[in-house]
Amino acid sequence: MKKAVHFGAGNIGRGFIGEILHKNDFEVVFVDVNETIINALNERGNYEIELAEDAATRIPIHHVSGLNNAKQPEAVIEAIKNANIVTTAIGPNILPFIAELIAKGIQARQAAKIMAPLDFIACENMIGGSEFLKSKVDAFLTEENKAYATTYIGFPNAAVDRIVPGQTHADPLFVVVEPFSEWVIDQSQIRNTLIHLNGVHYATDLEPFIERKLFSVNTGHATVAYNGFYYGSETIDGALKDERVMSALLQTQEETRELLLAKWDLFNEAELSAYHEKIRGRFVNPHLSDDISRVARTPIRKLGYDERFIRPIRELNDRNLSFATHLATVAKIFKYTDESDAQAVELQKRLATEDLIEVIKSVTGLTDIKLVTAIKEAVVAL
Numbered sequence: 001m002k003k004a005v006h007f008g009a010g011n012i013g014r015g016f017i018g019e020i021l022h023k024n025d026f027e028v029v030f031v032d033v034n035e036t037i038i039n040a041l042n043e044r045g046n047y048e049i050e051l052a053e054d055a056a057t058r059i060p061i062h063h064v065s066g067l068n069n070a071k072q073p074e075a076v077i078e079a080i081k082n083a084n085i086v087t088t089a090i091g092p093n094i095l096p097f098i099a100e101l102i103a104k105g106i107q108a109r110q111a112a113k114i115m116a117p118l119d120f121i122a123c124e125n126m127i128g129g130s131e132f133l134k135s136k137v138d139a140f141l142t143e144e145n146k147a148y149a150t151t152y153i154g155f156p157n158a159a160v161d162r163i164v165p166g167q168t169h170a171d172p173l174f175v176v177v178e179p180f181s182e183w184v185i186d187q188s189q190i191r192n193t194l195i196h197l198n199g200v201h202y203a204t205d206l207e208p209f210i211e212r213k214l215f216s217v218n219t220g221h222a223t224v225a226y227n228g229f230y231y232g233s234e235t236i237d238g239a240l241k242d243e244r245v246m247s248a249l250l251q252t253q254e255e256t257r258e259l260l261l262a263k264w265d266l267f268n269e270a271e272l273s274a275y276h277e278k279i280r281g282r283f284v285n286p287h288l289s290d291d292i293s294r295v296a297r298t299p300i301r302k303l304g305y306d307e308r309f310i311r312p313i314r315e316l317n318d319r320n321l322s323f324a325t326h327l328a329t330v331a332k333i334f335k336y337t338d339e340s341d342a343q344a345v346e347l348q349k350r351l352a353t354e355d356l357i358e359v360i361k362s363v364t365g366l367t368d369i370k371l372v373t374a375i376k377e378a379v380v381a382l
């Protein structure tokens with residue numbers, strides 16, 4: 001069997017990446033710091049996922065094991081040395097923390113004179129995720145390592161779509177996922193062209209796909225989460241029963257369509273409307289309850305310059321198109337509280353002690369005073 005190393009044995013890691021790798025005859029070594037999950041993977045060597053639909057189909061995933069990167073770094077390096085593919089679904093903020101280990105894995109391949117190419121694919125909700133990981137890995141490589149990596153190591157960007165909520169089962173490995181799934185990889189950045197994963201769409205230009213996904217699924221999801229929280233809901237499907245939240249979602253999707261149509265020839269209005277209608281259906285899947293706290297997590301990240309609100313706001317503004325509903329949700333992010341979310345706590349602490357304009361500039365990276373002022377006025381108006 002081919003060997004895969006996957007960083008992040010969490011919801012999407014087990015609930016989607018593991019499934020695709022298994023279906024493509026890979027044995028998967030999951031790398032994580034969660035001792036319970038790692039132990040269970042090693043004790044059983046398999047787990048099940050369930051599709052959240054009327055039939056509730058179960059899919060067994062075999063040939064899996066686990067490594068704890070905090071406790072077994074040498075074993076992780078060895079696994080990378082022997083891998084045919086490496087993937088991550090660990091969270092954008094965590095990528096820098098695994099970069100050194102990945103660099104050591106690349107160095108081990110070079111030292112062993114391995115000439116088989118290897119791709120590292122970051123399956124995170126961010127534009128340019130794998131390139132971002134590469135930039136962090138490069139900091140640990142010598143010029144000689146970089147020359148090797150240029151020929152034999154790829155960091156193709158990817159977009160991954162499947163709603164996998166937090167799991168609360170007695171079995172720590174069991175994961176319930178929505179039936180829909182989509183994984184798109186940038187073909188032009190792949191080094192190991194011999195691996196072609198069934199169930200993955202290979203795009204010659206990923207940018208329109210990741211923008212369509214991030215600005216439709218994730219901007220929409222976050223719109224429901226922050227508006228839902230503001231109006232007192234606890235779950236995504238619950239929030240969408242509130243007309244104010246549904247209306248915010250519909251108007252946000254309309255703004256998103258305006259942007260995507262203005263930017264990419266690839267899309268047309270009818271297809272995008274159907275795509276957005278399908279997303280609304282996915283958000284209210286009666287077999288899948290998703291907590292607002294999961295979708296609203298890490299609000300400082302979500303306010304980032306290239307993230308799901310600020311990037312479309314900038315680009316709509318550049319084209320003189322309306323971004324009023326995006327802006328209204330951004331204001332609500334500044335009102336979001338969750339004591340168990342370190343970034344939510346940090347944001348509220350900063351808002352209590354610093355000038356609002358400075359906090360907005362700092363978390364969004366915006367320098368356009370017109371946009372910064374618009375956000376400030378929207379926050380103050382709440």
Ligand SMILES: NC(=O)c1ccc[n+]([C@@H]2O[C@H](COP(=O)([O-])OP(=O)(O)OC[C@H]3O[C@@H](n4cnc5c(N)ncnc54)[C@H](O)[C@@H]3O)[C@@H](O)[C@H]2O)c1
Nearest residue numbers: 008009010011012032033034089090091092124125163164
């Ligand atoms: N859940 C979804 O619906 C979904 C869908 C598409 C993409 N994503 C993206 O996938 C990524 C992971 O999301 P998730 O929902 O699976 O989160 P998750 O919290 O369920 O999984 C993340 C895993 O990473 C592990 N981890 C954290 N720090 C680590 C470290 N330093 N070293 C090793 N492991 C570490 C955690 O223990 C956890 O098991 C995020 O970028 C998310 O945006 C999630």
Ligand SMILES: O=P(O)(O)OC[C@@H](O)[C@@H](O)[C@H](O)[C@H](O)CO
Nearest residue numbers: 125160161162163164218221295
């Ligand atoms: O994972 P985040 O925090 O970037 O975003 C939260 C959700 O919107 C996200 O996990 C979606 O469920 C997922 O992106 C669906 O494909």
